[in-house]
Amino acid sequence: MTTQPAPAPQPGPAAPSAPYDLLYSQTEEELRAAVRALLADRCAPAGVLARAETGRPHDPELWHTLAAGIGAAGLLVPEKLGGAGASHREAAVVLEELGRAVAPVPYLTSSVLATEILLAVACDNADAAALVAEAASGALVCVPALPLTLAPGAPLPAPVHDGGGGVLSGTVTSVADAVAADVLLVLADTGLYAVPADRAAPTPRVPLDLTRPLADVTLDGAAATRLADPATARAAVAGALLSGAGLLASEQLGLAEWCLTETVAYLRARHQFNRPVGSFQALKHRLARLWLDVASARAAARAAADALATGAPDTPLTVAVAQAYCSGVAVRAAEECVQLHGGIGMTWEHPAHLYLKRAKADSLALGTAGHHRGLVADFAELPAP
Template sequence: MTAPVDLLYSETEEELRSAVRSLLADRCAPADVLARAETGDPYDAALSRTLGADIGAAGLLVPEKLGGAGAGHREAAVVLEELGRAVAPVPYLTGSVLAVEILLGCDTTAPDTAALLREIAAGRLTCVPAVPLTLAPGAPLPHPVHDTGDGLLTGTVTSVADARAADVLLVLADTGLHAVPAEALTLTPAVPLDLTRPLARVTLDGAPGTRLADAATARAALAGALLSAAGLLASEQLGIAEWCLTETVTHLRARHQFNRPLGSFQALKHRLARLWLDVASARAAARAAADALATGAPDAPLTVAVAQAHCSGVAVRAAEECVQLHGGIGMTWEHPAHLYLKRAKADSLALGTTGHHRGLVADFAELPAP
């Protein structure tokens, strides 16, 4: 008999949420994020270290024997909800989720892999995978990087997220998975839609790398990591939608027209009620995906696909409503609404589009194509 899905937050998860939210309120206010985005270098290294090392969020998915917290996907999902609420410019999804899951899919008893996991869990090292952010679970894995045979790697990978913040990049080559120091690569910044999660083109021209896994193991590890990251991305999208709904309600209560609060107009009440229902259902879908990943449920791929297919659209609609219902100020650079809209739109392409995940749902449910 299948165990029931627990969609509620535990006391430990709520305590973790409180710690992360307090940190972000103090160190990652919308005005601060906007100011950093204007410089073209949004990353806050001090914030990343505090989140990863002091709070211990970097090691949530890392087993205790490797220096981590030995927690799970439910706890990581809570962190991502709060990071989505703040559109925090930290490489958590790519580093503490995607890269960690790839490494855990390799032989963790190998010294090089274990050392990387310990450094990541301690918050001393940022490691991100050199794969396109748009790479989706269930999609064919690319092989743009070639191993020349003497441990040197050559090739180019486009649309790599958070590469500029990384100390080490995990590179999938035709001979397997390699850890490459950031200084051995050439990074060419791309023009991103999301100013808080920059993209770059990674070029390897005879770059030395440490081989962590063979080709078959590396491909299996990356496939599993993409599934986990897509499932947890739904929690980030949930955080975006929750912030947009809360801020919009607050604005409509305070803003008056014809001597009445805007929120008292029936048409706007209906729009907010529909959005609240969307956010509530997105919370259920995101929590179900996190729980399925945490428990290793056999239907985790289906649950993740459902969560992504739903939460992606909810985040975008919530951000669009936030911009529109704020009126003229919502269209200005000074208001942070545009950061949330851009993050929501970028997330809708990350780790698979809504159409891709709907296709996966149809495949899992054995529904024939039209």
């Protein structure tokens, strides 16, 4: 009797990826409570506006308490390098609260962008490891000398030239928080360099967002310490931009939540014709739609944070979706906040304009919504129109 060979096994369907965890853990809620309490005590809207009017919005004491006291600066840094060994989920919670308060602190630039760049090169460079440890402790502010508008997936500029031996010359425009930096991370044509801020010449610009100052950084024969070769440097910067864009969505979420909460409270308290303004059907519909948008933005921002934390294979797509969506929601929430507050919303004394300016500036930071929609189309292999 002739036996027939067994049929070759057919490949089954690919195992589905684990769903994103969009819920907040107890640890994240405790971190939120600590950061919110600090900002409520030390970062009231009137104080933020007063500092912004001076042209130097950064609050060093607030930053030291947030970075060193609470330990927020070292959330993304492993314990062996002096950090908390947390993840992007915890950093996202901090950024949500900073967005709710439009806090003038260099968290996004120093504790996210610069930290991610340094972590990517620290394993091969002792100077980078020392810098990331100091930044994690809150002892220094380290800022990447890159335009704030630089987006993930965009070509990386190298306007700075190494004249030999790490002597750098060139100008980088629109660097966020450069005036508060102790160390600048500079991407030059020969690699990544660390430059003490006192060797650079930042020229402040007039920003739309008064709580996140911009400056043009000029290097004229500045001696620098080399941290990485060109290929490693560019890969590190690209990874940092991806993380920064993903976590920026959480800042936009916090901003939108504040605008919604304050607008609802105002419309409940404000009366016309012996009725709360918020009871009018047209306004209820606008608020209901905004609530749905904010709820969707929360899902998108949390998915991006969880994807970054777990290293999910579709992280670039998830981040692009979050930025493409949360950017517009933050702007619309801030616009509604200004309009539905009526006359008082148009005044300088009311903080609504600070949120509108931060939302508008964030919509340009780390890539516009249009740029990220283009990335979504590329990742999803959608045909070009």
